[in-house]
Amino acid sequence: MKKVYYQGDKGCFSEIAAYKFFDSSIKGVGVATFEDVFKTVKNKKSTYGIIPIENTLAGSIHQNYDSLLKYDLWIVGEVKLKITFNLLAQTKVSLKSINEIWSHPVALNQCKEFLARHPKYNIVSVYDTAGAAKILKKERRYDVGILAGPQVAKLYGLRTLKKEIENNPQNFTRFLILSCKKKIYSGRHVKTSLAFGVKNAPGILFKCLSVFALRNVDLVKLESRPIIGKPWEYLFYIDLKGSFEDENCRYAVDAFSEVVAYLKFLGSYELKWC
Amino acid sequence: MKKVYYQGDKGCFSEIAAYKFFDSSIKGVGVATFEDVFKTVKNKKSTYGIIPIENTLAGSIHQNYDSLLKYDLWIVGEVKLKITFNLLAQTKVSLKSINEIWSHPVALNQCKEFLARHPKYNIVSVYDTAGAAKILKKERRYDVGILAGPQVAKLYGLRTLKKEIENNPQNFTRFLILSCKKKIYSGRHVKTSLAFGVKNAPGILFKCLSVFALRNVDLVKLESRPIIGKPWEYLFYIDLKGSFEDENCRYAVDAFSEVVAYLKFLGSYELKWC
Numbered sequence: 001m002k003k004v005y006y007q008g009d010k011g012c013f014s015e016i017a018a019y020k021f022f023d024s025s026i027k028g029v030g031v032a033t034f035e036d037v038f039k040t041v042k043n044k045k046s047t048y049g050i051i052p053i054e055n056t057l058a059g060s061i062h063q064n065y066d067s068l069l070k071y072d073l074w075i076v077g078e079v080k081l082k083i084t085f086n087l088l089a090q091t092k093v094s095l096k097s098i099n100e101i102w103s104h105p106v107a108l109n110q111c112k113e114f115l116a117r118h119p120k121y122n123i124v125s126v127y128d129t130a131g132a133a134k135i136l137k138k139e140r141r142y143d144v145g146i147l148a149g150p151q152v153a154k155l156y157g158l159r160t161l162k163k164e165i166e167n168n169p170q171n172f173t174r175f176l177i178l179s180c181k182k183k184i185y186s187g188r189h190v191k192t193s194l195a196f197g198v199k200n201a202p203g204i205l206f207k208c209l210s211v212f213a214l215r216n217v218d219l220v221k222l223e224s225r226p227i228i229g230k231p232w233e234y235l236f237y238i239d240l241k242g243s244f245e246d247e248n249c250r251y252a253v254d255a256f257s258e259v260v261a262y263l264k265f266l267g268s269y270e271l272k273w274c
Numbered sequence: 275m276k277k278v279y280y281q282g283d284k285g286c287f288s289e290i291a292a293y294k295f296f297d298s299s300i301k302g303v304g305v306a307t308f309e310d311v312f313k314t315v316k317n318k319k320s321t322y323g324i325i326p327i328e329n330t331l332a333g334s335i336h337q338n339y340d341s342l343l344k345y346d347l348w349i350v351g352e353v354k355l356k357i358t359f360n361l362l363a364q365t366k367v368s369l370k371s372i373n374e375i376w377s378h379p380v381a382l383n384q385c386k387e388f389l390a391r392h393p394k395y396n397i398v399s400v401y402d403t404a405g406a407a408k409i410l411k412k413e414r415r416y417d418v419g420i421l422a423g424p425q426v427a428k429l430y431g432l433r434t435l436k437k438e439i440e441n442n443p444q445n446f447t448r449f450l451i452l453s454c455k456k457k458i459y460s461g462r463h464v465k466t467s468l469a470f471g472v473k474n475a476p477g478i479l480f481k482c483l484s485v486f487a488l489r490n491v492d493l494v495k496l497e498s499r500p501i502i503g504k505p506w507e508y509l510f511y512i513d514l515k516g517s518f519e520d521e522n523c524r525y526a527v528d529a530f531s532e533v534v535a536y537l538k539f540l541g542s543y544e545l546k547w548c
Contacts, residue, residue, distance in 0.1 A: 056505040059336055170503045203487035205496065206480065213477035221508070222479065224496055229444045231330040234495070 002026045003047045004177075005040045007033055011130035011148070011155040013081060017175040018050045021079040021272050032127075034064055038071040041178050049073070049178040055083070056172045058106055060223055064176075065237055068195070068266055075193055075267030076185070077177030084171065085111050085147045087162040088133065093142050095161050100124060102132040103147035111147050114165040121145075133158060177269070186245035189271040191220070194253070195237050197227065197262035204259075205236075211255040212240065215248050235262075243268040276300045277321045278451075279314045281307055285404035285422070285429040287355060291449040292324045295353040295546050306401075308338055312345040315452050323347070323452040329357070330446045332380055334497055338450075339511055342469070342540060349467055349541035350459070351451030358445065359385050359421045361436040362407065367416050369435050374398060376406040377421035385421050388439040395419075407432060451543070460519035463545040465494070468527070469511050471501065471536035478533075479510075485529040486514065489522050509536075517542040 004026045006014035015028045026048075031037055034051055041049035051067075054060045068075070085107055089098060100122040101108075101115065107129050108115065115123060126132045132146035133156040145161060146152075153160050198204045212219055221239040226232075242249040245268065257263050278300045280288035289302045300322075305311055308325055315323035325341075328334045342349070359381055363372060374396040375382075375389065381403050382389065389397060400406045406420035407430040419435060420426075427434050472478045486493055492515040498508040516523040519542065531537050 054500070056500050057502055059500050062333055168503060170505050172505050202490055202492045203483075205493060206483040206487035209477075209480040209483065213480035216476055218476045219479060220506070222496070222498055224498070226328070226330050226333050228331055229442060231444050231446050232494070 003029055003044075005029050005031055005037045005047060005049045007031055007037055007051070008128040009130040009134050011133065011152045012128055013083060013149055013173060014050050014052060014175065015130075016149065016151055017052075017079050017081045017173070018177075020081060021050070021077055021175075021177055022048075034061075035067065038067045038073065038178070041073055041180055042071050045180060048076070050175050051178065052173050053176050054174045054221075055106070056170055057110055057168055062225060065223060065225055068237075069235075069264060073178045073180055074182050075176050075269045076179045076183050077269050078191060078271045079175050079177070081173050081175065082171065083110075083166070083173050084150060084164050084169075085129075085166050086150050086153065086160050087114075087145050087165055088148055088153050088158040089145045089161055090136065090140075090142055091157065091159045093145075093159060093161075097143060098145040098161070100141075100144045101147060102126050102136070102144055104129045104132070107147045110166050110168075110171060113167045114162075130155075184244055184268045185270045186243040186268070187270075190243040190268055191271055192240045192242060192244055192249060192253070192268040193237065193266040194240070194256070195235060195262075195264040195266060196256070196260040197233070197235050199261045200233070208256065208259050211252050211259065215252045217242060217249055217252045237266075277303055277318075279303050279305055279311045279321060279323045281305060281311055281325070282402040283404040283408050285407065285426045286402055287357060287423055287447060288324050288326060288449065289404075290423065290425055291326075291353050291355045291447070292451075294355060295324070295351055295449075295451055296322075308335075309341065312341045312347065312452070315347055315454055316345050319454060322350070324449050325452065326447050327450050328448045328495075329380070330444055331384055331442055336499060339497060339499055342511075343509075343538060347452045347454055348456050349450050349543045350453045350457050351543050352465060352545045353449050353451070355447050355449065356445065357384075357440070357447050358424060358438050358443075359403075359440050360424050360427065360434050361388075361419050361439055362422055362427050362432040363419045363435055364410065364414075364416055365431065365433045367419075367433060367435075371417060372419040372435070374415075374418045375421060376400050376410070376418055378403050378406070381421045384440050384442075384445060387441045388436075404429075458518055458542045459544045460517040460542070461544075464517040464542055465545055466514045466516060466518055466523060466527070466542045467511065467540040468514070468530070469509060469536075469538040469540060470530070470534040471507070471509050473535045474507070482530065482533050485526050485533065489526045491516060491523055491526045511540075
């Protein structure tokens with residue numbers, strides 16, 4: 001059985017995303033940090049990892065962009081997940097008995113309008129949304145509510161007190177599947193990701209992007225990150241529609257490699273449920 | 275006397291940056307959050323605000339990019355500051371008696387190599403580097419060291435136990451000066467910042483950037499942020515060399531306004547100590 005490593009506890013969004021991508025034929029394994037996911041996939045040849053890379057409300061998870069380069073892994077898949085938060089508590093606990101709410105800081109922030117309407121709650125940050133359920137059960141707290149995905153209620157035997165309390169319903173997270181083995185996917189639902197650095201010259205970014213525009217290769221995302229040790233210089237990450245196996249895309253990437261100062265191919269990968 | 279609002283306590287890097295920009299003729303006023311800086315400048319006509327926008331190691335402060343649009347203020351200046359951290363403690367306290375270290379999470383992260391070499395320290399996050407000094411004095415702790423800028427020692431009467439303990443010496447923060455009054459600067463050391471959204475079409479970013487490349491207007495930074503409520507669509511922030519008062523730059527921005535879906539002019543502002 002394939003092992004897929006994710007950060008968090010059983011029932012967290014990363015695990016749900018892994019099952020959505022791979023179907024139920026995998027074994028999900030939770031670890032403490034994103035860095036642990038990268039390290040494990042780097043060291044164990046037959047495993048996969050899954051990491052969130054971007055949320056439509058919170059933005060990119062830059063730490064994971066940086067680790068993509070540091071650990072030199074391949075992106076072999078992408079899956080998008082709708083994120084929704086419910087207010088959960090122990091069974092038999094009513095809304096009135098709650099005076100403290102636990103969740104991950106990003107979840108707390110994405111439900112801040114609900115929290116602002118209920119100023120009586122004491123707010124506590126924990127390391128993971130599903131982890132909040134784990135601690136709640138272990139510590140047998142009957143005065144605490146948690147904010148977590150709907151899947152967490154059944155898994156930990158909790159009661160749903162309020163559904164979909166997030167500020168904005170357009171809340172999706174994009175996850176990447178990582179492997180230490182190179183595999184280039186082709187077909188209609190494929191994306192190619194590259195990281196690159198540019199020489200210091202006027203109009204250089206425009207010149208770089210021209211190789212894709214000339215060949216009608218569609219750029220779906222561009223992200224910049226500082227280069228450590230080189231103040232005010234940036235590394236860029238781009239996502240293109242199409243596969244490196246497509247002639248058009250491959251020619252564009254070849255031309256791209258002539259104009260950039262640094263280029264790293266991160267993968268041509270399958271999009272599921274896109 | 276001009277008032278300049280910043281987030282943090284007396285002696286924090288934002289305050290140092292404000293004095294560097296305005297010389298000593300101002301009165302710095304510390305507030306609790308970045309949002310408070312924006313709110314105060316929006317409501318008080320004769321004041322300025324200063325916010326960090328980017329650090330060469332940690333990257334952009336996206337919350338402040340978002341607030342630039344939300345509060346509709348003008349950028350009227352930029353200043354860069356070298357960031358360095360010293361280990362400080364109460365006078366007469368020696369290195370041996372320290373068993374806990376307090377600082378802002380970003381400072382702790384930027385000194386993590388030093389902290390990893392001294393695993394005996396208990397690490398505690400606080401809201402501000404200078405704020406750590408304030409609490410240390412108030413609580414009369416003789417077993418605690420703090421990580422803060424060199425200026426904090428003299429200001430709070432602390433002893434410097436170790437100098438420059440940051441992981442990487444190429445550590446600079448770029449700060450922006452904000453005002454609710456529009457003022458367009460011109461001259462040699464001027465930058466222009468714009469925020470824009472693009473229509474959904476292949477090669478659109480390339481077309482947008484062409485207006486600057488054609489006129490040799492130099493793009494020094496490009497940053498993307500998700501558009502809330504529109505999954506997988508992005509807003510971009512760009513910094514150009516030059517002023518909107520320059521004919522060349524103004525023509526480019528005019529042409530730019532034809533190709534983008536949304537455009538906001540954030541300011542043409544003075545760079546000091548660049």
